[in-house]
Amino acid sequence: MCFSGPMPIPIITDQNNRYFEPIYLSGNSMNLPPDKARLLRQYDNEKKWDLICDQERFQVKNPPHTYIQKLRGYLDPKVTRKKFRRRVHESTKVLRELEISLRTNHIGWVREFLNDENRGLDILVEYLSFAQCAVMLDFEGLENGDDFSLDKAKSWSRSIEDLHQNGCNTLVRSARQSVLRYGSAANSKTIKNSRLVSQKDDVHVCIMCLRAIMNYQYGFNLVMSHAHAVNEIALSLNNKNPRTKALVLELLAAVCLVRGGHEIILSAFDNFKEVCKEKHRFEKLMEYFRSEDGNIDFMVACMQFINIVVHSVEDMNFRVHLQYEFTKLGLDDFLEKSKHTESDKLSVQIQAYLDNVFDVGGLLEDAETKNVALEKVEELEEHLSHVTEKLLDVENETMMKVADLEKQLLHKDKELATIKETYESTSSQVHTLRRMIQEKDAAFQRHNNIEKQLLELEQQGTIRLRKQPDGDIAIEALGGGGLVGGASLGDLGLLTASMSGSGGLRVTTPAPIEAVAPPPPPPPPAPPLPSEGTESENSQENQLSIRIKKPIKTKFRLPVFNWTALKPNQINGTVFNEIDDERVLEELDLEKFEELFKTKAQGPVVDLSCSKSKVSHKVVNKVQLLDANRSKNLAITLRKANKTTEEICKAIQTFDLKALPVDFVECLMRFLPTEAESKLLRQYERERRPLDQLAEEDRFMLLFSKIERLTQRMSIITFVGNFNDNVNMLTPQLNAIIAASASVKSSPKLKKILEIILALGNYMNSSKRGSVYGFKLQSLDLLLDTKSTDRKMTLLHYIALVVKEKYPELATFYNELHFVDKAAAVSLENVLLDVKELGKGMDLVRRECSLHDHAVLKGFLQTSDTHLDKLQKDGKTAEAFNNVVLYFGESPKTTPPSVFFPVFVRFIKAYKEAVEGNEQRKKQEEAMREKLLAQEAKQRDPKKRQQQQELIAELRRRQAKDHRPVYEGKDGTIEDIITGGFSSVPYIGKDPGMKSLISCHHCCM
Template identity: 25%
Template sequence: MSTSISDSKHQKSTRKALLSKKRQSKIIVAKNVVTEDEGLRRKLREIDEMTNDEVNRMLFSMLNDMELPEHSKPSIFTRPLNERKDLLKIWLQKRWDSSSQGQSTEEEFVDQLEQNMTSPDQLIHVLERLKVSLSTYYISWVQKFADKGGHRKLNKVLSKWSSPHVKDEKTKKVLLYCVRCIKTFMNNKFGLNQMLEEEEALITLLGVLDAENENILVDVLKIAAPICLVANGHDKVLEALTEQGNRQCRGRFDPVLRALLDTSLPSTQSACLLFINSVISPPDEFTYRIHLRNEFIRGGLDEFIQKISQTASDDLAVQLKIYNDLKEADFDEFQSKWHGVQSDMLDVTEVFNILVGVTENTEAEKPFLSILQHLLLVRDDYFIRPLYFKLIEQCITQIVLQKGGVDPDFHYTKKFDIDVDPLLDNMVVKAQVEEARERAFNYEKQLKEEQVARHDLESKLCIAEQSLARMKEDKEYEKGFYQQQIVQLQKGGSVLVPQPPSRSNEIRIDIPEPPPNLPEVEALLPRPPKQTSILLHGNFSIPAPPPNLPEVDDKLGISSNRGKSRRSQIDLPKKKIREKLSTKRLNWVKVKENEMNETAFWAKLREDKLENPDIIADLKKLFGQEGRRPVDKGDVTTTTHSMTGSFVGSRRVQEPQVLEPKTCQNLSILLMSLKHPHELIKKMILSMDESLSLQWLEQLVKYLPSKKFIDSLNRVKDKFNELNQAEQFILVITKIDRLETRLETMIFRKKFKDEIVDLVPDLRLVKKACNEVKNSPKFAKILEYILMMGNVMNAGTNNAGSYGFSLEFLTRLEDTKGVSDHSTTVLNFLVSTLEKHDPELLKFPRELESVNGSSRVSYQDLKQRIRAIQIGIEAIRAELKNYKHGAKDPNDLYGEVMTQFLTSAEGESQNVRKLHKEMEEDVAHLLDWYAMDSQKNSMEEMFRYIRDFVRSFEKAKKQNEEMKEKKKREEKAKKRLEEMKKKQTNTKQRVSRTGVVNLDDMGDDKSDNVLDNLLDSLRTGKAFDTRFVRPRKKPLQMDQLRPTHTPYTTAINHHDRNYKPDHSLRTLSNGSPLLPLNNNHLDNQPTQAQLMLDRIKTLPPNSESTFL
């Protein structure tokens, strides 16, 4: 009973507590409603009091919040001020109404973020309302939201939904609204401090940077860029970027650079460049600024700036100007450190001279010389050398620019931890370039072959047309003759048809073989049947159908009857010659080659691809037949030889009987490469087998013994089996009549096609170059300029009033240099003159594209090669005459193959000679055109003069551009130096660290619009104004650049991404402190040093004060 009473009391107390809590929440909501109405009226009054710039700034935030397209934004800013204020009021009222309808307390927002963490639709709705509340409520509401852990919940949402390369649209929207909530939360001093105190906040925020999601990237950069101007914010941003780069295995600035290079939206480009300027500008040390700038340049920033500088929008143009001004200011400071000399730090020679001056006659000279010697050992490869130097450059950068600004412990033997992965990855580009070059080379080679093939086909077509015309004439004659005979038969009587007069069996017609590549022409040549007459019973006979011509012989008397002594014209692969097996035979009827055409089934089979050692072994096992010849026990050598060939036994090799051992050895190696019996090789030579390679034939000719040795072998041929393998082979193949001459003509036939392929493009290239040089109006005009300049300069000398000059002089224009400026030559002056008065002439190299290639073509070489072709053709013609009168071997196809080759080769050779004659005429005309003596000047020398002039002209043009840029930089540097001196004389106030804002100086925690104000100062360039009046340090003199005799060592840190200059003290080898190395403390004055040491002792531990 007592238990039930106590339970009922507990329920009543719980119900009362819940009711009181509800009443309290209602009271809070009511208070908030009243407060909100007052807040809305206050906001509307503030809009009425805003200036034009403040309205535009708020209007910019409104347009970003509404996510309007870029092209519609500019028109809104052109409206009158009152209309823009009305737009802001309407927008603020709508946001206020939406916030009031879904009104939630700070704690409810935190709970809703946690509850809807995995539901994108609900989360988007919560984030939309939260952004409105953060931007409209007082700072006190924001502080309460932070006290409940709201900013940590936002970071948790961002961390949970962020991932590399987000594709889902809802996820993108969640991240976008979450980033905007964080930006609104940080847009006041309290929120900014809260987020900076969170260790993972900036790391999580910068982790959503993605070049593919430009809206999110722009909003994140609008947060990160102002933070860089806050004290310690620059370090935190770089640390967060470095951490994200390590986590995602990429460069820390890669997303920003990718977005900058890939996007075409001016707003994104402007945001990226604004962030880059905010990263580069804050550090005091110019070495650190140069280091950061170089990191962006390596990612392609300079190429982007050069490309976009002419078409940049207004906002982007402001950022471009800021970037270039900061860069030039750092360059001037860098120059002022080194002697104050206006030297060009982009010029290799001047930088090298500075380094020589620094190290000369010091202990650093030998290591410096060793470095240069090692650089000379870099592999001399066009693609590899740049990769080596990039790798070395990155190593030096990471070693020299160290965090802490102290020297390494030179006695520490641990290797430097150098990050070379990006460069190693880029080496893949080299392989791709090599592949592209190889592909281009193959395409060029194919093009040459196709051009020569076309030339061949045209020649063969011309020959075939002539043959068809002669055949048509013969057929017309036969037709008329037989028509007369038919008329006589129709009149009646017994008529025995006689043979056609003068065109019968004794007729010989020179019909060359149709080219094998023109099957359609071959089809037009009918095969006439044999001439017969049909005798009937009685005293008369009826003539047979019109007879054909008898078998037609070619010029050399070789019968052209197809199907008897000639091979089939279809292109069949050579059958593999297999070793004879002792197996049963398959007695099939063999289909011969001349019985097939291209469409035959057998012509398509490639049964040799199916061969397998296991299959062959099984065949031997199942169908092998025993019965080998017994071997005598007295046999010392186990050989299997016959007159068709012999093979070396496994026990002993026969010693040479007649030939020299070296010759036998070379011939044996040659035979092993072919692995065929001797008789088969002889048959292959007789039948002109295409499987005999060019290299094999050349080696055979090279190793053939002289006639004396061959005669000696013939005297011992009765002892054939006792001879060496090479000697047996020579005995077998020397049975071929005129063997050496035959082999040489076979070699010529195999080389002929390649010779034509190489000759024709060279001939056409020279013809094209002659035409380009003679018909180039720009080149002629430039020669006219040179003649004018020379006549002016040579006035009063023997060369005055010249009508022209030798083209060789074009290569010596660089030898004449200016009197006052030795770096300017006559060629530089010519280029400058053309730039001023006739800039179109600078493009003249485009009209002489073939000159470079033609300068490598030798006239004598062309002449000798064409002569060699003609000698080879004459040799074949003479050999065919000898062949016709000699004995015939049934397997000998030399006459047939060579006759067909001779027909096509003569046509191609005639065309080549014609082309060569045209080239000679063009060259002679060109030499006459420039009044050059053909006895003293060769074709290649003339083209070489023009080629070298074109190269020197392009080089001079590049030198002029570099000289202009150098002069501009010197003028700007001089102008800025004068301005700085003027400003320094007018004010003695030393400027503090540029662009850095101390949050303690920004009022209390209720200061709002902090990020917006900083972002506006970055956008307009006001944040960078003090950068350009940075006080200069006194320039070092060259003798002060020499190190003192006091050695010093420091510790080194190898993480270049976290590099930050630190002016901590250097120490001597014995551990005693040493002053920082600067121009004020190199004179080794003990009093000054003692004063500085006393000052150091008064500093607290871990101080980062500077003494520069």
């Protein structure tokens, strides 16, 4: 190659603009991919001119045909030994120059070398075959003499010809090399000349030339499609030079990783087995592997090739088959001896192979274990189904017990209310009697005191006592002197006044008496009897007794919580009368709450629309008399009973449910004869037509219509047959409502949750709407609509956070709300209607039994009456659900169980999701915090950051190692695989979970 000095850029005109066209052609000459060629075209003219100058300064030293002519000269058998010796001395130099040209020249030169005119690949493969033949002859024992070598060469040549003639196997490419042996028997001159070739590095350099050709996509495809190229490369393993053998194995391993290359490599080793008379494939390779224990590079390349050729296939059966081939050749034993080698490279490759190995015995054992595990899983699933059924039974029993206890509690509450009323009445009477006794005692004491005072006054001469004819005692005041002891006439007046109430005293005075005390005031009137007018007064008093809540002043403007508030006169007797939301506000961190929910805009008004129930109208299909379809359907129904018409009619008359299943009777209810049908059948009978001429359905209808009170009998049979099922269906529904009502009303944790919600809602709304004393339960659904300033948290999320931080004992409040999900699916109105219908059905049975003495109906009444009474009592008890609705400030008329309980179901579900959302948000915040700390640490410590980057790069390299791609035969692929693909990192085979079972016959080949 020669270079010239730089040239100045010419002035660009329309005439010389074509001078820049070679820059576009250089994209093809340099074999650039399309994206690089487009980038090349975007360069400015100055940059293009520099590339043009570089392209023109670069000149190829020799054209391709020069090397081809020299190689053909080496292969000419007519050349004299002296001339051949002179040429052979320069063959290695020529091959090295050819390898450099193939590796460094542009793609155009390589294409010219490989085109149909020069056929450089054929010549190169022929020379490799010639050189390898010489090496083999010398390797097999030229020291034994030329005659022996000549016989060896002839036998080898004949064996190749035989393979060429008999090579019908498409997978074995052994026949393709026969042309390379010239098709003629080796002569003594060739054997002598081969000694000169065997002492050179021509085989090694030929392999390097082929490697350079295969590095281009065009050359790779030619080598892969060549009849003998890969076979000759594989046969080059028969070489004394370990470096050459390592180079061959590296190239073959790279080809294995290219799509479609693995099959070609195995075919080449099949050819190797035939040519080298191996008993087993890879026998020579293992022989070299064991013998070259002193050359670490060859052993590393050999171990690497074995690892790739065995474990680069996806089919598990085939992979185990290849693995077993090397196991038979003693690879496992040799690796066991060599795994403690001092060479780290070899140790890594050995360990990589052992990591990729499939333990077939272990897999079979795992398969058996899996089968046992699957059987165990099946048993556990069956056991789980039984346990689930038992759990449902236990749950139903528990719900029934809870309902029974709730009914007992309600009964006891009624008794307690009666006792309280009796106690209050009795207490009032006792209090009245005690007051009367006290008054009598006080009057008697006063009477005694007065008598004492009168006696004292008489003794003092102030008064005179004399008995009147009518029995009264007259008191006469004596005049003339003052009363003794400071007593005055006023005192005497008081004494006489106090005794006048008791009778028997009469006072007479001789002179006017001054300062007589007035009589005592009359006692207060009795309290009025309760009336309707007092209720409004009491409600006003209750309303006045409610403490007016003060407005709350917030630091920031908060969004409005659009709840439905209860009026102050509506909270009496509800749960909100028992909670104190102002106390909760004292316990919470309201500054944080304001920071989260402060806003400048009003929150969106939630439009709550009540769903309207749709009434489904059943369309009754009218059937014509004795219609063909009706007769056909009746025939199908009668065939289900598998009984005669007489047997069916008799069973209906005797209410025999053992003879007639309930399902059949229900189907038969659809075929009750209409009036027109009965008229038609009676007319047929009046005409005395023979019944035998009637069809079976018509005959059945005739006898069927003659049954007395047919409709009532069929209804009774249906009722009796379905009674137990109806009771079993309605009882759990009533129990669910009773138990759920009790759990909701008696839950202290739910009461505390409502208290927190009321406190936060008042805190948000107080400045705009004022504080309220309670809210409708439907307001719980709006907790998700009120969001924080950043729209990332709802009010329910904040409540869940407050519960976790301040009231952890409330976190599982929903565990106290039993059976609310079951009660939410119950329509109490429909259940009560069904209970009422059962009562009507039982009355019908009683009337029938009173008219006609039926043993079946009597037995039914004896066993079922108690069940119906209990169900009716449960229905009345379930109506106590109204008390629970009133307790939560709702109206029983507008809030049935199907509306009341789903509120709690939705709230519980939303609360759990809010708790989970808070946990996820906390994890994200922690991850973000760790990321920020890591970034700060990186900025503070550059050395640590570099170490982390190196660690990340190492992890990525390991991840890439675990997910090796399937290479395509593109430009640079072979070189990338050899130099960068596995030169430093061992191959890790694909492992699809090792779940597929391995066929045993592959393991025994």
